[in-house]
């Protein structure tokens with residue numbers, strides 16, 4: 001654990017969900033940065049060909065290993081969230097790019113009243129040594145579409161370091177259980193890297209209190225990225241368009257839904273910055 005970083009015993013229980021695909025060499029660094037006092041660490045293995053699971057258990061014998069039901073980071077997160085038992089869930093990458101030492105700052109944002117603490121590399125205090133110019137450009141364009149289409153004021157969109165109350169899970173509507181289809185690649189919508197955008201949109205539509213937390217993204221330590229800027233960028237774009245389309249369609253049907261669901265009479269109203277509790281960054 002980073003020197004002296006310990007979650008106070010009085011804090012709610014925290015589950016850390018780590019999607020990992022061939023990250024054996026990076027896990028030692030990731031685990032070393034975990035603060036003390038974590039309720040559980042869940043590694044969601046994407047059927048890794050290396051020693052990811054063995055290394056995780058070696059580093060921390062109480063690590064819970066979850067096998068994902070389909071393929072992709074999004075499915076891994078859905079499976080990890082479904083298995084989590086803590087009051088708070090942390091989404092943490094396994095490649096060493098996210099610093100688990102930042103977890104207390106995210107949790108503090110929840111304790112201060114947020115439902116969802118969304119990491120941002122592009123607010124004061126945040127940054128990245130990992131993002132390429134192409135990805136930064138794509139991220140900015142896609143983020144502008146989300147902000148325009150959903151009335152949000154996000155300063156970052158495709159960033160995987162987020163922390164939220166487990167009670168908010170129903171809002172995300174992620175499917176952890178459907179078996180893979182036999183015909184296609186075995187992926188459902190939301191199973192890929194578009195999951196972060198899907199989550200960002202669904203928490204906005206549900207009007208959760210979202211607070212952005214500046215975060216620094218380090219470079220992946222070992223191995224290569226699983227993300228393709230073009231094909232995954234297109235999936236993100238399709239997510240933005242599809243979710244908006246679904247939202248409009250649901251509004252028209254006026255189906256009764258739970259309070260946290262994405263559909264209500266006024267769902268097409270713009271969500272204001274105040275409702276989102278997004279900070280303004282100068």
Ligand SMILES: Nc1nc2c(ncn2[C@@H]2O[C@H](COP(=O)(O)OP(=O)(O)OP(=O)(O)O)[C@@H](O)[C@H]2O)c(=O)[nH]1
Pocket residue numbers: 018019020021022023044045046047068071072073076092093094095097130220224225226227
């Ligand atoms: N379980 C599981 N984890 C995955 C899968 N795809 C990616 N991951 C994990 O998700 C996290 C993010 O994936 P990366 O490949 O680092 O993608 P990225 O962070 O967008 O790309 P870089 O910035 O280049 O590292 C890492 O911890 C991966 O191991 C998958 O199909 N299954």
Ligand SMILES: [Mg+2]
Pocket residue numbers: 093095097220225
């Ligand atoms: Mg990465």
